[in-house]
Amino acid sequence: MTTGLDQLRDLRKRGLLEKAYDQVAGVLAQEGPGGARADTAAVGRLLAGLDPGAVLSHHPATPVVTVAVTGQSTVGQVLDPLRGELARHGLLLRAVLGEHGTYLRDLTDPAGELHTAAPDLTLCLLDAETVFEQVPGVWRPEDVEAAAADVLARCAALADAAPGTLVLNTLPLPWTYSRQLIDHRSRARLGAVWREFNARLLRLTERSPAPVVIDLDPLVAEGGPVTDPALARYAKVRLGAPLLAGYAREVAHLARALRGATRKCLVLDLDHTLWDGVLAEEGPDGIAAAGTLRGEAFGAFQTCVRQLASQGVLLAVSSKNDPAEVARVLADHPDLVLREGDFVAVNANWDPKDGNLADIARRLDLGTDALVFADDSPAERAQVRHGLPEVAVVPLDGEPATHVARLLADGWFDVPSLTEEDRARNGQYRALGERRKLREGSGSHEEFLRALDVRLETGPPQPHEAARIAQLTLRTNQFNLAGGGLTEAAVAEVAADAGRQVLVARCSDRFGDNGLVGAALITEAAGQWHLDNLWISCRVLGRGVEHAFLAVLLSRARRHGLTAVGARHVPTARNHRARDLYPSCGFVARELPEPGEHGDGTSAYLHDLLVLPGIPGHICVTESGKAPR
Incomplete structure (x- = not known):
């Protein structure tokens, strides 16, 4: 039986691998005997010889994930399984590898290679030596506790300094350390100290949206020994191949989720x-x-x-x-x-x-x-x-x-964080059936909309809504005017920037609350607003919500004394449904400020705020702090 790996080898042999990269995910999705899948480390080694430029010349829409990798020990072995795992999901890896043991410099030097690469993800692979290199030659559990506290403080600082989304990991405790303590009471004490350290490391994600901490304990339980003793001693490879393969799979799921490719x-x-x-x-x-x-x-x-x-x-x-x-x-x-x-x-x-x-x-x-x-x-x-x-x-x-x-196994539904809208989603989709029944029983679409009793609330987001904004922008494909989205950390950065802001829309109707369904990313300069992007959830399309939200944004801009609002539509594979929104609300096409730089079909628009579009009559709009209109 020909396996997916065999097919990829054949493509490489014929010099067609770059040209056929769009087929790789489908090839790797094929089942082997008993539903087995290809060895992603072997796939990664095969794909390591790819020319990314050639891949993109054949398939310019291929999503590229830039990953910076650094750590306490030799960590380059993670690249092969990571490259294979990303390929399974149709993603192309661009890797930047730090030097051995230089993770502190790599993560804090703004002029360093890892920072200048502007990575989407920065992997900082730590191991037990990160702590034990700081304990004296003859040690007690108390010495390990003090060293672990220093490492934890260092990790907390790195979370704010590292480029992209920083990915840390819990540290497995090799039995060769605990067995150096000959009394069971001290071993128990060391185990408690180590588990408390890992628990506090995991809780870093509660303090800030910037870091992600991957718990290696479940992977160790599934994959066997943490490391190979000879490789650990002589090559400083302290995390073994099975563990790195499991870790790479988790990172690929994270990369997919951060790109909004979570299944629903x-x-x-x-x-x-x-x-x-x-x-x-x-x-x-x-x-x-x-x-x-x-x-x-x-x-x-x-x-x-x-x-x-x-x-x-x-x-x-x-x-x-x-x-x-x-x-x-x-x-x-x-x-x-x-x-x-x-x-x-x-x-x-x-x-x-x-x-x-x-x-x-x-x-x-x-x-x-x-x-x-x-x-x-x-x-x-x-x-x-x-x-x-x-x-x-x-x-x-x-x-x-x-x-x-x-x-x-494949984490198809993984998200960076869970929101209340997530928990309410099943009820919202059951309400979708009730709306469908109302529409089928209405004499016209206009009659349906009037009976639906749509209410729209717009204004600045609440602090607790950052996770939902990130989720909406990353997972919305159809009504995503410029492509791309915001991570939760990026939402926090916008909130701290005096020249930028996010405004949101929340929607409800007679069948229930749809929650936060719209967001606009706005930059203000020279007396004008620029809509960097606009997102509307597909759940509310066809009800005039997008036109009402944009009309409110334009009205708000004029009220604040601005002279114009600019916008762009960047076409993607899925957002053709949104291409007429700006013209339909009175925006006029204009030349791009950087002519010749956009071969992707980008269109630029400007609204002079002289004649504002009306809000659809079936929608009742409330702005933050203002009465319904």
Whole structure:
């Protein structure tokens, strides 16, 4: 059987790897025997010879992730698995590697290579020697505690100085240190000191949005020894290959999330996926998710899925079954943890599953690239991969005890931080169904909008909304006027900049609160505003919210004595729906201030604030501190 790695080797041999880089993610998504995937370190070594410029010349839209890597010991070995993991998600690595043991200089020198590279992520890989190099030759647990406190203070300072998003890690404690203490009481004391240090390191993320701390303990538990003794002694490679492979996977998930590529909806098969048995053949009494050894494994999988849903992951069903039978089972089968109300869509029929997934995405107003599909059938998975290659596919098999691990392995739903809007998302999408019913029962679209009772609140964001602003800007693709987004740290930087600001829009209607659905990034200079970007959640498109928000922004600018508002539209693969917004609100096209520099189709606009657009009549707008208008 030809593996994905074999196919990549063949492309390299024929000199086609750069030209075919857009196919790499799909090749690596193919399943090996038993659903196995390619060794990403081997993939990374194969891709290390790529010419990034050649890749971008063939595929200029390929997302490039600049990663700076430094650390306490020799850490360059992380680049191969990281390059492979990023390739699995369609990302191209641009790496900047610091010198051995120079992480303090690398992270604090503004003129250094790591800073000037302007990395998206800065990986600072630490290990036990980071602490133990500061303890005396003959030591006690108290000496380790003092050294750990110094390292923690250093890490807190680095979080504010490092370029890009700083990624730290907890420090595994090798048994060779604890066994140097011959009494069990001292060993226990050292273990407590070490765990307290790692806990405080993890809590750095509560103090500031800038750092991310990856907990290595779960990876060590899965991957075996922390290091190879010979490599640690002679080459100063203190974190072993299995651990670095797991770490690289976590970093790739983080990079994907920071680019707004988090998936939103988990679509599940039913037979041998949510329950044991085949409903159409064995009937409701013949399926189980409790009461038997295999049934308990399916119940554990449902519990895991429900946990994901509680954090905003949308759940849907695509199953080849009779819809009435499925409805009855989801309503009252005694074994089930999940019920019909937990799903925003249930497609039970005998149609091809790629069509069912496309239908689910359409009904939820999502792109199909927002879906994750989990199924135990290799044939169904292959059919979806062929028909909808942008859908992430989770390969389940005949062993339900592995379902949870397989679902969670790729972190498809990982986000930098969780917001209250996330937790309320399932309710919001159920309200979407109620809105659809209202629209279908209305005589016209205008009648529907009037009956919807849309209310829009605009103004500066609240301090606690930084995480939601970051999430909205990073995950919005369709109504993202200039492409890109803001991290939570970038939102904080804007808040501290007197010449820039973010204004937001919150929306509600008769069916409930949609939360924060819009944001505008504004720069003020020479008596004018410039809309650097404007984002509107796809959940509220088609209701006039985007026009109302822009009308309020223009009115606010004139009230503040400004003379004009400029804006740009930078076309992306997904934002064509937004290209007419500025002209429709009275903006006039103008020449770009840097002619010839934009070969990407960028359009520049200016509004002179003389004649302002009106707010759609069906929307009631409230500005911060002002009465409704």
